[in-house]
Amino acid sequence: MSWKDSLKSNIHSVDSLRDFLPMSEEEVLSYRKIAKKFPISSTQYYLNLIDIDDPHDPIRKMAIPTISEFDMDGTFDTSGESQNTKMKGLQHKYEQTALLLSTNKCAMYCRHCFRKRLVGTSSNETLSFIKDAVSYIQSHETINNVLITGGDAFLLETDLIESYLKELTEIPHLDFIRFGTRTPVVFPERITSDLKLLELLKKYSEKKRIYVVTQFNHPKELTDEAIGAVSKLLEHNVIVNNQTVLLKGVNDHPKTLSDLQNRLVKHGIVPYYIFQCRPVKGVKNQFQVPLDQAFDIVKNARKLMNGHSKRLKFCMSHETGKIEIIGRYQSEMLFKYHQSKYPENHGRIFSVDLKPNQAWLESDDIQS
Known part of the structure; x- marks a missing residue:
C-alpha cells in the first residue's frame, strides 16, 4: 500500500x-x-x-x-506572514531566506499550529506556479537559502517535490534548501515507503545541500518508526534538524525537554531551536507558558543536556524577527535579535520588565 x-x-x-x-x-x-x-x-x-x-x-x-x-484571545497571524508575502505562496521576511508555502495539506492537524488560520482550507497562500517563485528568487541574489514548507512539504507528490528541486538547485546563489515537514514524527511511512523520494533527495543533495527541518516535541514521539524514517533520510545524505515548541502540558518540564534533546542527538537529529509558543487564537491560553517560567524550564533543561544538545537557541518567532531569550538581569529579562526583518535591529540586545504571566513581546516592549 x-x-x-x-x-x-x-x-x-x-x-x-x-x-x-x-x-x-x-x-x-x-x-x-x-x-x-x-x-x-x-x-x-x-x-x-x-x-x-x-x-x-x-x-x-x-x-x-x-x-x-x-478561546479567541490572540491573533491568527502572529509573525506578520501576510506583510511578508511577495506573491502567492512566497514570503520574504529575512534577506537571506525565501519561504515557499507549497501546500495547505498536513498529515496531522496539530492543535498548537501557528498557521491555524489555514488548516483545512483551500488557501490562496499556497503556491500554484513554481516558476513565478523561482523567478523571484533568481532576481534576489541576497537569498542564499529556501525553506519549502506548508502545510507539510512532504505531503506534496514526489514528482512535485522533484520539480521544486530541479528548478531551485540550478540557482547559483542558493547554498542550501530546506523542507519543513512533520512527517518523520506523525507519518514516518511517507519517508520509509517511498524509495523514489529518498533517491531524488540524495540525487539533488549532490547539487545543493538539503536539510529536513522537523518538529519532535516529546520523547514519546521518538518511536522505532520515527527513528527509522530519520535514519533513511540520513542514509540518503539529508541533514535532519529539529525545532521544538515549548508547550504547556506537553514538554514544560526540564527533564522532559532535556530527555528529548539528548535523544534527538543520539539518533543523529540536530537540535536547532526551542520556540516559545505563539499567541495564536485557539492556541495562546491553552499552550503558552509565561516567559519567566519558560526561561527557567529551558535553563534547567540545559543543565541536563549534553554539549551537542545545548547548542540550540530559545527563541520566539516575532513579527519583527527571531528574538532569542537570553537571560535575566536584575528584575528584567534580556533579549537579543537572532534574526531581524529590519537592519537596525540586527544583533540588538534589549531588556523588558515583564508583566505577570506575560508570554509574548508587544511592540512597546521592543522599542529602541
Whole structure:
C-alpha cells in the first residue's frame, strides 16, 4: 500500500475518533463544535501513541481538540506572514531566506499550529506556479537559502517535490534548501515507503545541500518508526534538524525537554531551536507558558543536556524577527535579535520588565 493510500485512512471525524479514544457524550458534542471551526485530522499511527488511560497524555494534547480552542484571545497571524508575502505562496521576511508555502495539506492537524488560520482550507497562500517563485528568487541574489514548507512539504507528490528541486538547485546563489515537514514524527511511512523520494533527495543533495527541518516535541514521539524514517533520510545524505515548541502540558518540564534533546542527538537529529509558543487564537491560553517560567524550564533543561544538545537557541518567532531569550538581569529579562526583518535591529540586545504571566513581546516592549 502506498503512503497516499495510507493517508486515506486518516481520522477526520469525531465518530471515527471514538474508535481510538473513550469519550463522554459531552466531549463528543464539544469536539463536533470545534471541528467545524478547526478541523480534525490525524494519522492512525500517531493516535496509537496515545495512552488512553492518561487524560493528560502529551500526544493526546497535541492531536485531540479541547474546548479551549474556542478561546479567541490572540491573533491568527502572529509573525506578520501576510506583510511578508511577495506573491502567492512566497514570503520574504529575512534577506537571506525565501519561504515557499507549497501546500495547505498536513498529515496531522496539530492543535498548537501557528498557521491555524489555514488548516483545512483551500488557501490562496499556497503556491500554484513554481516558476513565478523561482523567478523571484533568481532576481534576489541576497537569498542564499529556501525553506519549502506548508502545510507539510512532504505531503506534496514526489514528482512535485522533484520539480521544486530541479528548478531551485540550478540557482547559483542558493547554498542550501530546506523542507519543513512533520512527517518523520506523525507519518514516518511517507519517508520509509517511498524509495523514489529518498533517491531524488540524495540525487539533488549532490547539487545543493538539503536539510529536513522537523518538529519532535516529546520523547514519546521518538518511536522505532520515527527513528527509522530519520535514519533513511540520513542514509540518503539529508541533514535532519529539529525545532521544538515549548508547550504547556506537553514538554514544560526540564527533564522532559532535556530527555528529548539528548535523544534527538543520539539518533543523529540536530537540535536547532526551542520556540516559545505563539499567541495564536485557539492556541495562546491553552499552550503558552509565561516567559519567566519558560526561561527557567529551558535553563534547567540545559543543565541536563549534553554539549551537542545545548547548542540550540530559545527563541520566539516575532513579527519583527527571531528574538532569542537570553537571560535575566536584575528584575528584567534580556533579549537579543537572532534574526531581524529590519537592519537596525540586527544583533540588538534589549531588556523588558515583564508583566505577570506575560508570554509574548508587544511592540512597546521592543522599542529602541
